[in-house]
Every structure is written in C-alpha cells, then in structure tokens.
Amino acid sequence: MRYLTEFHDPELARRLLDDIAATATRRWTLMEVCGGQTHSIIRHGLDQLLAEQVEFIHGPGCPVCVTPLEMIDRALAIAARPEVILCSFGDMLRVPGSASDLFTVRAHGGDVRVVYSPLDAVGLAEANPDRQVVFFAVGFETTAPAAAMAAVTARRRRLANFSMLVSHVLVPPAMRAVLGAPDNRVAAFLAAGHVCTVMGTAQYEPLVAAHQVPIVVTGFEPLDLLDGVRQAIGQLETGRAELVNAYPRAVRAEGNPAALAMLREVFTVCDRAWRGIGVIPSSGWRLAPDWADLDAQTRFDVAGLTVAESAHCHSGAVLQGRLRPPDCPAFGTRCTPRHPLGATMVSAEGACAAYYQYRRLTPAL
Template identity: 85%
Template sequence: MRYLTEFHDPRLAATLLDTIAATATRRWTLMEVCGGQTHAIIRNGLDQLLADQVEFIHGPGCPVCVTPLEMIDRALAIAARPEVMLCSFGDMLRVPGSTTDLFTVRAHGGDVRVVYSPLDAVRLAEAHPDRQVVFFAVGFETTAPAAAMAAVTARRRGLTNFTMLVSHVLVPPAMRAVLASPDNRVEAFLAAGHVCTVMGTAQYEPIVAEHRVPIVVTGFEPLDLLDGVRHAITELEAGRITLVNAYPRAVRPEGNPSARAMLEEVFTVCDRPWRGIGMIPASGWRLSPAWSQLDAELRFDIADLTVAESADCHSGEVLQGRLRPPQCPSFGTTCTPRRPLGATMVSAEGACAAYFQHRRLSAVGGGR
C-alpha cells in the first residue's frame, strides 16, 4: 500500500540515521508536538536509535490529554441527564474526571455513544428527535473542521436537539507557552503535519522569528520523522533559524482554505485552560455568538462548573516535557491504563500510554 511500506524502508532509515550522525556535532534537544508522533518515535525506537544525536522532549500534543478536567466534568454532568445522548470519540470514555469517567457513566445507564465523526452525532439527532444529542468536540485544528461541519449541517437540517460541548485547542499558543517557560530547553520543534494540512504553515513563522527556534513540519511515519530530524539538525548545525516544510506531499503553505473558512465562521478564538498546564491565552476555540444556540454549556447551564487538578498526577509536567513518564512516581504502579490518574496514561496519543504500551518502564536516560 502506498506510503505504508515506502516510509518504513529499513535501508532508507539506515541512510537517514547515518546522515544525521554525520551531521550532528553535539546532542540536540527536539520537541515533537503531536501525540501520534510521540507514539511513532517510541514504537519504532527512534529515540534509542538517535540517542547520541537527539534528546526527544514530548510536548503537549495529545488533545485528549490536555482537555481540562472541568470540561470532562461538564461532559459527565451532561451525560448523566436522562434526556441526553452524549456522543464522543472513543478515547475520551476512559479519561478520568474528578470522580469518575464517561465509561462508568455509561455502565450506570447513561446514554453515551462512541462515534467516528461529528456527523454521526448529527445523524443520531435526526433519528432521535425526542433526545438531546450532545457531541463532545475535542481536538486540535485537525478535528475542528469536522465539528464545524457538524454545526453547519445541524443548522441546515433545522435540528433543535443537537448541541456541542466544545473543547478545541490550538497548537501554536502551546508552543509559545513552552518556549516562554523559564526552564525551556527546546532547541527545535517537529511540528505536526496534519495540523498544517488544515491551517498551513504561516502561523509558525512568527514563532520562528520571535523565539529564534527552527520549526520543521513533518509527518508520522518512521522515515517522515527521521527526515524531519535530519532537517532540524541540519538547520541547527548551520546556525539557521528557519521554518521547513518536510511534509510537502500533504502540506501546502495556505493549508485548506475551505476548512479554514468554515472554522472562522463557526468558532471564535478564546482563552483555554489546558489540563495539567493551566490557562494559555488565545489557545482554544469556542462557538461564536452567531452559533451559541448549539452551545451545550449554555443549554445545560454548566459553564460555571470548575474543579481542581489532582496533586497525585504529574501529567502536566509530562505534557510540558519536564518529566519523562517513567520518572513519575505513580507511573505503572498507582497509575496504569486500567486505572489511570491522568489522561496521558489512557489516551491513544498520550506519552505515558506510549511508554507503558512499549515497555519503556525505566527512568534511566531521561529527564531534565
């Protein structure tokens, strides 16, 4: 299958590894800002293969992991209502709120449905006019266009029983927050290619200019990531501070104009708290005033619900690259995929889940 075998070719991987080794004169610190890239790095052992040239810091690139605790509790409160059918992507069901999770709410009789697209929730609302159907809209710029399309479709079909609990977040403000941290060690970023397929690359140019850090847009297969690392180290060794698109087969500078137009119509930028990190200004989307009739927070009067983070979970430090998962005292003991303390252990893109799944259980060789 095209792109499934070519980008896993071990001979090409060896060539890229040799090139990186020949280029690097020191060990560089790179941050990938996508949970899918984190899993690909750990699953394919790229961090081990590049141990002498690169220290990978895993950034806040798991949208499930950074969904704020208060938003999870709002979803739980809505899902527990007898008239509600709450629809969500499957990886949200095991994410712990302050007291329980959506999987448990469903086990206790709540109507919680797993959907594969926001449009599935729209179809359910159309098929069940007697139910209040709520779609839990989470994710970065990659999933937001589909949520916007669901809002547009629901309005076109005249559905009055469809709303969305919106918790979309944006990548560039999170990168700025990492770079502004007093203990920041990131020397270059590997940017998430799928975000750039939607938003383009221009949003990263001010970050490169202001923070003097190279950013390489890259994909998710082993050779994509190795090529991204090659570009990053080449730029660093040459002293160049540039934005590089190493994923041209999918990313155009302008992104997807149609998707961006729909996002601009339906959503408006807002401040958003990130789980384990705190408030990041202008880092999220919410429904714009013209679309407020689809806002589940307003319909169910839960916007003021707030909760405190657990002191036992160190996922915030993991998400900011300050701690490797095995360095957390709860990792693999009181925190496991079956009984997670935080979303990073249960999400399909969480760093803790990647380390646990691929048996990276030792804290040796990581950290600050």
C-alpha cells in the first residue's frame, strides 16, 4: 500500500500543479488515450484542478467501448447456441448489441460465463469435451498476449472444441486517425502505460515525427498523470515534439519480448471497425492463417453478420473527443448505466460512465 499511496501524495501533487501553472502560458489541449486514465482524471478532479492550463479530450481508449456493434451481435448469436459455452471478461456482458446483450442471452438460457483469464476458457474446454467453448477476445495490446497464450495452450492440449471470437484493436493507428482528422485539436498525447509494457515505445516514434506532436507515456495514478501533463506542456511551451517514457517503473523501450513473440506467432494485423468511429486501417489483430481453425466466426458462420449503429447514441463523437459526455442529449436521461444506449456508458472504462459515476452531469457552457 505504501508504494501506491506515494502516487497519491497531496503535497507532491500540489508541487506538480504549481509547476504546470508556472509553465503554461496558454490553455493546451491534451488527449489521454486510455479509459483507465480518463476515470482517474475525473475521479481525482485533475481536469478541474488544471482547468486553466489543460483541456482534456478523452480518447478512444476503452476496448469494450470500441468493440464494433457487429462483433457484439456475433457474440450474441454464438452464445445463444445450445452447444456453446461463451466466455468473456465481465465488462462485456452488459454492452448492448443491436437488440440485446450477453446478460439477456444468459437470462434466456445461454451458457455465458465470466472468466478472469483466457486460460480459464481453455480449462473449461478441457473439462467439457462435449461442448464448444468460445472465448470472446476483446482488448488492446494489453490483453492480447493472454489470448495468444490461450490459443497456444489449446493447440498443445489438442482441444478441438476451443475457439476464439477475436476483436483485438491497436492503439497507434487510432491515434494516427485522430491526428489525421480535419478538425483535430489534440496538441499532445498521454499514452497508455500498460499498452507500452507489452509493445514498448518504438511504435509511437513515427507519430511524433510525422505530426510533430509530443507523446508522453504515463501510468494511471494521479501523480503519474500530473507528471505526464507537466512533461507534455513543457514540450509544447518550448516548441518541442518528443516521445517520453514517464512510466519507467513498468515500461521498457523494447516492451515484453516474450509477449511480442507470441503475438507475432498467433495474430496478424488487419483493418478493424471501431464502434462509433468506423474502419481504421491496420488497427486490429485477427488470427494468423496457421491458427484459422480456432476462428469462431468461421466455425459458427457469423462472419457475414453486419448491423447499423443506433442514431440515438453519440458515443462515437465521445470516443473521438468531439463531444463531452454531459453534452449528449441522452446522457443521464435515456442513457444511464442501468439502461445504456452505448458502450461508453456501461463499460468500467467508458468516459460516459466516468462522468456519470463521479457526478459530472453539467453540460459545457
């Protein structure tokens, strides 16, 4: 606990806030990439403490939120089959598809189970040889190595009844899409530290070079984020654009070599649709050809299932930083955590959920 509380020290936070205030000569627009960072910023009121120096734009950094609607519906179709046990992380169960969610499928008799690791799903496949076990593989680069390990383990154990519905997405292409938008206002990024523990930091260097935008890799505690803001503003005020690792206790430039090797073996990069945003080139992973026999989309013939996004949910604008959650006309009325219209309200890392949970309910003036 001592190690964690050091990153909540109010005296150190005040020093960082004073340093930022003394450095900033104008109000800068920063985007934090990860939904976990968003929740920390809102929970601890960093956006309010830095209101004169920083406008935070909340980026598309919640993997549950950006999982495309059609992928949710594919999971629902698979989960409804009587021979299937569908395994998922818990935050996916209440994410709405076009007409339902996984909780509803389970209430109607579908065998939907929450797991804490993809390897739990492999264990279920081994224990239930007469059932088809499907793991719904969702997440950024952070959770993808565990999904790859599940595929490797299932093959080693010769489990013909295990497959995966893969919807992994990659952070740098999403950042590139934000920077390439004609209405982009992002002056600097706070990059997600947990992604970089896996992937390293080299993937961000081309973005810095091409767009001359500072990128600071940060953690998730209040002091992590304040230090990231301090370093980003220091660069902006002096006209520099550099990649900085402000999370060295967890991130190395080379990332995790063992995890990277497994990812290269099991997955291949593909274009991926992001919910509320659209298709971003080379922004996802799918199973590599040598692992295609584990593809649940093919096994259950759901790959062709497509649906249209709801016109009533503005989560796409929220995910792109074009709309603050309270400015959405449905926020807190037709859309609440109990009755969400979109994933940004129900996900544990969604921006709308953060604003609702911490009572930031007032639209911008």
